[in-house]
Amino acid sequence: MIRLIKGFHDILPEDTPKWDxxxxxxxxxxxxxxxxxxVPPIMERTELFARGIGELTDIVEKEMYTFEDKxxxxxxxxxxxxxxxxxxxxxxxxxxxxxxxKLYAIGPMFRRERPSKGRFRQFxxxxxxxxxxxxxxxxxxxxxxxxxxxxxxxxxxxxxxxxSVGCPVCRATYREVLRNYLExxxxxxxxxxxxxxxxxxxxxxxxxxxxxxxIAAKAPLISNRLDESCREHFDAVKRSLELVGVPFREEPRxxxxxxxxxxxxxxxxxxxxxxxxxxxGGGRYDNLIKELGGPEVSGIGFAIGLERLSMGIPxxxxxxxxxxxxxxxxxxxxxxxxxxxxxxxxxxAGLSCEARYTAKSLKSHMRAADRCGAxxxxxIGEDELARNEATVRDMTTKEQTPVKMDELVNFLLGxxx
RNA sequence: GAGGGCGUAGCUCAGUUGGCAGAGCACAGGGUUGUGGCCCCUGUGGCCGUGGGUUCGAGUCCCACCGCUCUCCCCA
Numbered sequence: 284m285i286r287l288i289k290g291f292h293d294i295l296p297e298d299t300p301k302w303d304x305x306x307x308x309x310x311x312x313x314x315x316x317x318x319x320x321x322v323p324p325i326m327e328r329t330e331l332f333a334r335g336i337g338e339l340t341d342i343v344e345k346e347m348y349t350f351e352d353k354x355x356x357x358x359x360x361x362x363x364x365x366x367x368x369x370x371x372x373x374x375x376x377x378x379x380x381x382x383x384x385k386l387y388a389i390g391p392m393f394r395r396e397r398p399s400k401g402r403f404r405q406f407x408x409x410x411x412x413x414x415x416x417x418x419x420x421x422x423x424x425x426x427x428x429x430x431x432x433x434x435x436x437x438x439x440x441x442x443x444x445x446x447s448v449g450c451p452v453c454r455a456t457y458r459e460v461l462r463n464y465l466e467x468x469x470x471x472x473x474x475x476x477x478x479x480x481x482x483x484x485x486x487x488x489x490x491x492x493x494x495x496x497x498i499a500a501k502a503p504l505i506s507n508r509l510d511e512s513c514r515e516h517f518d519a520v521k522r523s524l525e526l527v528g529v530p531f532r533e534e535p536r537x538x539x540x541x542x543x544x545x546x547x548x549x550x551x552x553x554x555x556x557x558x559x560x561x562x563x564g565g566g567r568y569d570n571l572i573k574e575l576g577g578p579e580v581s582g583i584g585f586a587i588g589l590e591r592l593s594m595g596i597p598x599x600x601x602x603x604x605x606x607x608x609x610x611x612x613x614x615x616x617x618x619x620x621x622x623x624x625x626x627x628x629x630x631x632a633g634l635s636c637e638a639r640y641t642a643k644s645l646k647s648h649m650r651a652a653d654r655c656g657a658x659x660x661x662x663i664g665e666d667e668l669a670r671n672e673a674t675v676r677d678m679t680t681k682e683q684t685p686v687k688m689d690e691l692v693n694f695l696l697g698x699x700x
Numbered sequence: 701g702a703g704g705g706c707g708u709a710g711c712u713c714a715g716u717u718g719g720c721a722g723a724g725c726a727c728a729g730g731g732u733u734g735u736g737g738c739c740c741c742u743g744u745g746g747c748c749g750u751g752g753g754u755u756c757g758a759g760u761c762c763c764a765c766c767g768c769u770c771u772c773c774c775c776a
Binding site: 491678681 | 770775
């Protein structure tokens with residue numbers, strides 16, 4: 284037996300109704316916000332991710348599926364969606380047609396990490412981006428869109444956490460302030476944080492090691508070091524969120540894993556799973572589009588992990604139950620052809636329809652009908668054939684009605700309405 | 701990368717001091733000559749992860765390997 288790749292997973296037929304519900308709800312919500320779908324490929328040149336996400340990030344350094352193809356180019360499976368979307372936007376000059384773009388994409392991402400609960404090597408994300416608008420209301424609206432997806436799906440116990448990581452200017456000054464604070468504690472920090480001190484001291488604030496948390500707790504906060512425009516922007520974002528009633532919590536130590544974020548950063552956190560298992564996250568990026576060869580415009584976006592979102596909602600919701608309009612049961616070999624034509628006619632009339640072309644016992648048929656969630660069963664046996672009829676059973680009320688073959692489609696369509 | 705747990709029927713798992721391979725669910729048939737869910741009966745279904753070792757005898761003890769899973773780091 285050949286088994287699936289570690290960290291990958293099959294979505295089985297019993298799970299697809301729920302999965303489909305998540306995807307459809309996310310799409311409908313985003314389209315209600317005016318986003319349009321874009322479908323970039325799942326592979327890009329490695330350089331795109333290195334430039335976009337940052338050479339020094341864990342993702343690019345050690346988690347990408349990278350290989351050389353037969354033509355000698357170095358390609359990577361996408362570890363996140365934003366870089367590919369922006370590449371497409373720049374390549375097709377979409378911002379020239381429309382100075383403000385709102386785009387979303389849904390599909391699998393790939394990161395070669397150690398799998399664990401809620402963490403996969405292939406995982407699906409819903410990803411949304413707004414380009415060309417850096418108003419605080421747009422930040423708030425983006426966070427609202429993420430929140431509405433959750434709300435429409437019915438996820439419980441979720442909280443929006445927000446922070447501002449400043450612009451490159453105020454972040455540079457803050458970085459030095461933070462370094463100065465951390466320096467005397469260097470010997471106490473964990474190995475990782477000592478490395479972070481050199482390369483990206485902001486990440487120390489996000490460390491989960493006890494003694495680092497202690498030190499980080501007393502560290503100066505970037506919220507006190509934002510320059511005037513960043514501060515005003517962040518305050519305006521918070522006011523806008525309050526206007527529309529999005530529940531949020533300021534999290535001054537939140538830092539995101541991707542290098543490109545500026546100003547607003549946010550995460551959607553499950554109260555029970557904690558911050559290490561964010562359901563979604565995102566933020567503003569002021570320089571990324573230019574970095575990828577596009578115009579100097581700002582963007583903001585977020586990603587929601589579908590597997591993690593799925594974990595938060597029950598599997599046994601009646602909406603996810605298997606269901607079909609009609610099951611057609613032949614009783615006796617003579618009924619097989621009659622059933623075959625009936626099924627065909629019903630499907631052409633738009634009814635979902637299941638049949639078994641084996642003249643098993645009626646009891647077996649009924650069990651099969653029940654299993655596939657049939658609303659009605661059409662029984663055709665010797666008695667019915669003799670009268671050119673079929674017997675229609677309503678599986679909920681158990682009511683049975685003899686119906687002439689010619690009238691079957693109309694009868695079922697009429698009953699359905 | 702570091703550290704735990706677990707591999708027995710399609711699924712979830714029992715399996716005693718080492719002594720005939722088990723249950724529930726699912727599936728098939730029947731109880732009801734043509735009527736589902738609940739109930740009852742019967743049946744199908746196993747390289748006990750793989751390889752070696754100890755033993756008269758190993759699902760059980762020992763060793764190695766493989767696989768899965770969870771935690772940490774990081775993230776969706």
